[in-house]
Amino acid sequence: METKEFLKQMVEETGVSGFECRVAGLISRVFGEVCDDVQRDVLGNVIAVRRGEGDGKRPSIMLAGHMDEIGLMVTKIDERGFLKFTQVGGIDPRTLVSQEVVVHGREDVLGIIGLKPPHLMSPADRNKAIPMHDLQIDVGMPVEKVKELIRVGDVVTVKRSFMELGKDVVACKAMDDRVAVAVIYECLQELKKLRHVADVYAVATVQEEVGLRGATVSTYGINPDIGIALDVCHAAMPGVPEQDTAPMGKGPSLAFGANIHPKIYERLVEVAKEYNIPFTPDPTPAGTGTDLWAMQISRAGIPTGLISIPSRYMHTSVETVSMADVKMSGRLLAYFIASIDAAFVEGLLCY
Amino acid sequence: MLLKRLSEAFGPSGQEQDVRAVLQEELNDYISEWKRDALGNLIAVKPASSGPRVMLAAHMDECGLMVTHVDGAGLLHFRKVGGLDDRVLVSKSVVVGKKRVAGVIGAKAIHLQKPQERTQVIPHNSLYIDIGAKSKEEALKMVNIGDYVVFDTKFGEFGTGMVKGKAFDDRAGCAVLAEVLKEDYSMPVYGAFTVQEEIGLRGAGVAAYAVDPDLAIVLEGTTCNDVSGADEHGYCTHLGGGPAITVMDASAISNKKMVAELVRLAEEHNIPYQFKRSITGGSDAGRINVSRDGVPVVVVSVPCRYIHSPVSVLQLSDFEHTIALVKLFLRSIEGGFRV
Secondary structure (H helix, E strand, O other), rough: OHHHHHHHHHOOOOOOOOHHHHHHHHHHHHHHHHHOOEOOOOOOOOEEEEEEOOOOOOOOOEEEEEEEEEEEEEEEEOOOOOOOEEEEEEOOHHOOEEEEEEEOOOEEEEEOOOOOOHHHHHHHHHHHOHHHHOOOOEOOOOHHHHHHHOOOOOEEEOOOOEEEOOEEEEEEOOOHHHHHHHHHHHHHHHHHOOOOOEEEEEEEOOOOOOOOOOHHHHHHHHHOOOOEEEEEEEEOOOOHHHHHOOOOOOOOOOEEEEOOOOOHHHHHHHHHHHHHOEEEEEEOOOOOOOOHHHHHHOOOOOOOEEEEEEEEEEOOOOOOHHHHHHHHHHHHHHHHHHHHOHHHHHOOOOO | HHHHHHHHHOOEEOOOOHHHHHHHHHHHOOEEEHHHHHHHHOEEEEEOOOOOEEEEEEEEOOOOOEEEEEEEEOOOOOOOEEOHHHHOOOOEEEEEOOEEEEEEEOOOHHHOOHHHHHHHHHOHOOOOOOOOOOOHHHHHHHHOOOEEEEEOOOOOEOOOOOEEEEOHHHHHHHHHHHHHHHOOOOOOOOEEEEEEOOOOHHHHHOOOOOOHHEEEEEEEEEEOOOOOOOOHHHOOOOOOOOOOOOOOOOOOOOOHHHHHHHHHHHHHHOOOOOOOOOOOOOHHHHHHHHHOOOOOEEEEEEEEEEOOOOOOEEEEEHEEEEEHHHHHHHHOOOOOOOO
């Protein structure tokens, strides 16, 4: 499958943190086509293995991209069948107004988070952002029918189709972080053309948006020699300081700092230079806000690296990414993996 | 379904040609005479020699945006066309210009905001449309300054007996009018599909001048705020209650005898009806009412939740009942009507 098509299918599928089952099924199937084995762990992480060459003990590299997405959860069905809700993950309530949503009940139910029309809106009200507790979902059904289909605790996603903007940019909900799963897929495709001695564990993690929990247990389970996380970073856009962003379409952003093993960062940079893959260095003094934060302190400690894909409008329903960045990030990751041998892994313990 | 095609048509105020094309195609077999005017109104004429000259009006235009500036990063800045609440714009997909270029209106990521920012409305003049262009030059190959923009919303079934889509204000009225025009009447009927309602009722005035009707009925998709949390006296209209008859709004006071006749017919034929219970907002009736030496008007509307936003909702029974009531009214005045 083309990586873009895989990304489209993933972002249009649902998988709110803790409820990743549907998107996990898709990812398991597609990863299965390019890996030797695919497993699910207790929390729901999808763990695919592509084995390296040779019969001896091989280095192991874990790749983690989280497949969960932010969403909403139904907290109340009122006497008229309107739904009150809370958030799963960090959501700006201003992005929810006038949005079509899908309530994942016994079946998928279309809903609308409506706004009072301007004709009836007082000027004072017009100047206030509406807090989440004043928003509600209209599903257009009598309350008895609503209660048949929907229960408190059901999760909700914004309804959005995959869009292609211009020649290179694509937009949808859940690009954070399914684009990382697409980069891993791109890398696995690339690895078919390369020789690598390392075993590659391609992991689509769960529950990143609510506390990096999938990465915590999958890293423990795999206990890799090297852990690489893939996530989105903020792409350059008006109103955001340049130093907090990376340009879109100019390759991945490579973070360095306490959360990243210096030799892995150096190797990523060397490989990028060798293969003429552009990148943006991203000095990160402390936490990266990614799965990597949990991966690094698994068991007795894991050497880590981070590859980030620039994305605009993170945590809205129109997150954008560049397909050129996906391609370049996937290639960089594959060449990095091909460069890893036992000696490099041994060197990671020598500071 | 006609309402689907009308709802999905691209037609902000001043650029109604797609809507016009849908209507002409739909009514081609029923209408022998079309009138067009300098503003773009489309008037379907059903001539007859006797009886009152009736004008029916529904506006084709919808609220939208216009591209006013393309910046160095290839992002499109815009102004609003019609009364859109700034808050409905964030995190939406849109369609830009004649080439129907796809775009998104994003917002700064929540991670980069201060908590107090989240309580503030993002004004439309600090939002922009991203079409994936990386420079001004690239953007200008895809779009032009002055291009109109509408929300990218698909029409579809919703809930129980409802549909959702953009621009039900007033494509619902256009669809009602089109259905009404498929029948023949013994008096002259002028079906005016008007332009520029959302920016000041501008099309209806010139259409009424040209038609010079004895009486006029304006067909609308109107405000309906019958949702949880709203005070019942502020609903304005409610879904499922049948066509909403306007007694008075900010633009016109309906003719009392026309209102009474609509009520009489609805009751006689067991058609549910309701009065519009808000006097804010206006309609094309405001201009038609004061055309030439005055025209008696009444407004009959399909209640629509969430108008002036990317997605509105109506109940199909209200839509059907509105068509039925307007047809009954026309039949009842075929022999004449004393206002």
